[in-house]
Amino acid sequence: MNSIAVCFVCLGNICRSPSAEAVMRGLVEQAKLAGRIVIDSAGTGNWHIGAAPDDRAQHAAKRRGYDLSALRGRQIAAADFARFDLFLVMDDANAAALTSICPPEHRDKIRLLMEFASRHDSRVIVDPYFGGEEGFERALDQCEDACEGLLKALRAQLVA
Numbered sequence: 138m139n140s141i142a143v144c145f146v147c148l149g150n151i152c153r154s155p156s157a158e159a160v161m162r163g164l165v166e167q168a169k170l171a172g173r174i175v176i177d178s179a180g181t182g183n184w185h186i187g188a189a190p191d192d193r194a195q196h197a198a199k200r201r202g203y204d205l206s207a208l209r210g211r212q213i214a215a216a217d218f219a220r221f222d223l224f225l226v227m228d229d230a231n232a233a234a235l236t237s238i239c240p241p242e243h244r245d246k247i248r249l250l251m252e253f254a255s256r257h258d259s260r261v262i263v264d265p266y267f268g269g270e271e272g273f274e275r276a277l278d279q280c281e282d283a284c285e286g287l288l289k290a291l292r293a294q295l296v297a
């Protein structure tokens with residue numbers, strides 16, 4: 138493949154998926170692959186359309202050098218299923234919600250983001266929205282781990 142488009146998906150698109158988007162952007166820029174890997178994020182829900190990422194997510198990310206401030210919440214749209222090569226979901230509820238609206242021919246594009254992690258055993262990135270700051274730190278740790286693995290997997294698919 139010459140280029141690959143990936144979309145990170147959570148429930149609200151204000152905590153986990155914008156964090157994963159920013160982490161992946163950083164890694165892809167470092168790898169000088171920004172022109173070849175398209176990165177976006179979306180939520181399965183519609184509550185936070187147009188909203189900036191949660192302040193707690195922004196602060197936790199900023200401490201690690203990621204800037205989420207320009208990102209705005211959006212809901213996954215029917216046109217996304219053909220546009221993206223891969224949907225990286227955070228948990229099983231996101232997977233179920235996405236699968237239920239995804240045309241059958243695109244369903245194999247839906248994967249748990251944590252499948253790509255190597256330093257964490259957890260299958261999912263738990264929703265930090267209703268918890269404390271530590272949940273945002275843990276979500277970022279998991280995103281950093283999984284996005285490193287994801288980048289390796291995508292590199293292997295890109296033709297030199």
Ligand code: 4NP
Pocket residue numbers: 147148149150151152153154184264265266
């Ligand atoms: P996210 O977190 O799915 O990681 O963006 C959430 C944000 C908002 C809500 C739930 C989860 N909410 O219920 O409004």
